[in-house]
Amino acid sequence: MQFLISMHINPAVLDALTDEEKAAIGAGHGQFIQALKESGELITTQALVDPSQAAVVRVRNGQPAVTDGPFLEAKEYLGGFYLIDCEDKDRAIELAAQVPDAAIEGLGVEVRQVMFADGLLEA
Amino acid sequence: MTTPAIEDLLRELTPQVLGVLVRRHGQFEGCEDAVQEAILAAAVQWPAEGVPGNPRGWLVAVASRRLIDQVRSDRARRERESATAAEPAPGDVPGSDDTLALLFLCCHPALTAASQTALTLRAVGGLTTAEIARAFLVPEATMAARISRAKQRIRAAGSSFAVPAGAERADRLRVVLHVLYLIFNEGYTASAGSDLHRADLAREAIRLARLVHAELPADGEVSGLLALMLLTHARHEARATPAGDLIPLEEQDRGRWDRALIGEGTGLVCAALAGPALGPYLLQAAIAATHADAATAAQTNWRQVHALYLILERIAPNPMVTLNRAIALAETEGPLAGLALLSALDGDERMAGHHRLLSVRAHLLEKAGDPAGARDHYRRAARATASIAEQRYLQSRASRLRTRLPP
Numbered sequence A: 001m002q003f004l005i006s007m008h009i010n011p012a013v014l015d016a017l018t019d020e021e022k023a024a025i026g027a028g029h030g031q032f033i034q035a036l037k038e039s040g041e042l043i044t045t046q047a048l049v050d051p052s053q054a055a056v057v058r059v060r061n062g063q064p065a066v067t068d069g070p071f072l073e074a075k076e077y078l079g080g081f082y083l084i085d086c087e088d089k090d091r092a093i094e095l096a097a098q099v100p101d102a103a104i105e106g107l108g109v110e111v112r113q114v115m116f117a118d119g120l121l122e123a
Numbered sequence B: 001m002t003t004p005a006i007e008d009l010l011r012e013l014t015p016q017v018l019g020v021l022v023r024r025h026g027q028f029e030g031c032e033d034a035v036q037e038a039i040l041a042a043a044v045q046w047p048a049e050g051v052p053g054n055p056r057g058w059l060v061a062v063a064s065r066r067l068i069d070q071v072r073s074d075r076a077r078r079e080r081e082s083a084t085a086a087e088p089a090p091g092d093v094p095g096s097d098d099t100l101a102l103l104f105l106c107c108h109p110a111l112t113a114a115s116q117t118a119l120t121l122r123a124v125g126g127l128t129t130a131e132i133a134r135a136f137l138v139p140e141a142t143m144a145a146r147i148s149r150a151k152q153r154i155r156a157a158g159s160s161f162a163v164p165a166g167a168e169r170a171d172r173l174r175v176v177l178h179v180l181y182l183i184f185n186e187g188y189t190a191s192a193g194s195d196l197h198r199a200d201l202a203r204e205a206i207r208l209a210r211l212v213h214a215e216l217p218a219d220g221e222v223s224g225l226l227a228l229m230l231l232t233h234a235r236h237e238a239r240a241t242p243a244g245d246l247i248p249l250e251e252q253d254r255g256r257w258d259r260a261l262i263g264e265g266t267g268l269v270c271a272a273l274a275g276p277a278l279g280p281y282l283l284q285a286a287i288a289a290t291h292a293d294a295a296t297a298a299q300t301n302w303r304q305v306h307a308l309y310l311i312l313e314r315i316a317p318n319p320m321v322t323l324n325r326a327i328a329l330a331e332t333e334g335p336l337a338g339l340a341l342l343s344a345l346d347g348d349e350r351m352a353g354h355h356r357l358l359s360v361r362a363h364l365l366e367k368a369g370d371p372a373g374a375r376d377h378y379r380r381a382a383r384a385t386a387s388i389a390e391q392r393y394l395q396s397r398a399s400r401l402r403t404r405l406p407p
Helices: A011-015 A019-039 A089-096 B003-025 B028-049 B055-073 B075-086 B098-106 B113-123 B129-135 B140-156 B166-188 B199-215 B220-233 B259-273 B280-293 B302-315 B319-333 B335-343 B355-367 B371-384 B388-404
Strands: A002-009 A042-047 A055-060 A063-068 A077-085 A108-113
Touching: A002 A011, A002 A089, A019 A042, A019 A077, A019 B140, A077 A089, A089 A108, B003 B028, B003 B055, B003 B098, B003 B113, B028 B055, B028 B113, B028 B140, B098 B113, B098 B166, B098 B199, B113 B129, B113 B140, B113 B166, B129 B140, B166 B199, B166 B220, B199 B220, B220 B259, B220 B280, B259 B280, B280 B302, B302 B319, B319 B335, B319 B355, B335 B355, B355 B371, B355 B388, B371 B388
Parallel strands: none
Antiparallel strands: A002 A077, A002 A108, A042 A077, A055 A063
């Protein structure tokens, strides 16, 4: 079963962390990625640029209208994700709990099963 | 010989060659890699140069050479090599138990189900890592890591290449059958996604179940599992529209069911039912055979289906079985009786919010003349499923009811 573990970051929370804490998050992700690769559960992982760099595109009457900034004005934004293939939802939740962000006050990760996939896995 | 015929031959020979190597050298992990390399070499050479006179002997020779190269190039394994060389070489005749012994090894209890299925498909089924990865919709690197981890686990568990005896044998056989069942199901309905038929996996599961049945023809559960697969696969042409929309059993064109598979499956069920043991696979196969026996949906012997589910519920209690019994009960005693049985499942946390419970309740509410309740449950079921084909079907049932609802 494939699941997306999405990391919902809050730039204010991340900015308030010490350098050591930030380094620990980076190291934690590195170890997590390595373990997922070895167990044969990692499909891919990606991290996104700061939400301030986002562009929102809306097409009205056939004309695209582009605005800077994220789609929703919120405190939390999608910061990145892990796409995994594992035994069941319990295992996906167990893995999600190992994502360093999950242990930081004010942050959390979300687990959702994948329903359709195409492109990446074409042989 | 044509390339597909060569591929079939190679997959048939894979467990035999691997069996010879493992019995001669031990170390399943290295032997499995060596056999995979020999199979790949044959897949390239044989179509161009012709199939050798003794294809099995050719593969054993090439795989043994690869294994020895591998051992020599690995300094850490030097000692083990000399230990192996000191042992008397057993004969090269494949024991009839080799396939079973390999299956028992691949379905080792130390592995997760996902690893058991992957390793079984590679070591016994003769599929390449790339083919297995494609079938399970994961990148090849992910599948390669999973298979390699599985082989390390087996080595760490110190498992021997032998068919276990007594109660352990029965336990392990149960795991083997479960793994084959999972492979079949993965092919039959993808657990997620829009690809309804991954028929190759279903066919592969049937081929492997036939291998086990050939070894254990008197085992009722082995016969039952093979029959269940055949009877289910017989419907695969009829169970979806060309656009991929699901067609429920009662609306399927039964003229498109595969009569040859039904005949074979029904024959297996009848023979096994005469035997001493009545297990869950055999009972499920008997239910599938009862459906296959009905010329039209209206002629289904629901009393027999209900009776079989009742026995199944007693020997292997499971909320999913109760759910299916409720469908049969609704056909014999009316939808309200079915709904009453469903309410017994409401407290079961394994079923809370499960799309099957929601969709069966929707179906029975529709039959009971409650279109508003049915529509609500179809829509909730559509939200709960992870299958796009199923979601589309449930949404279409819901909108069909909306057009009938008073404004």
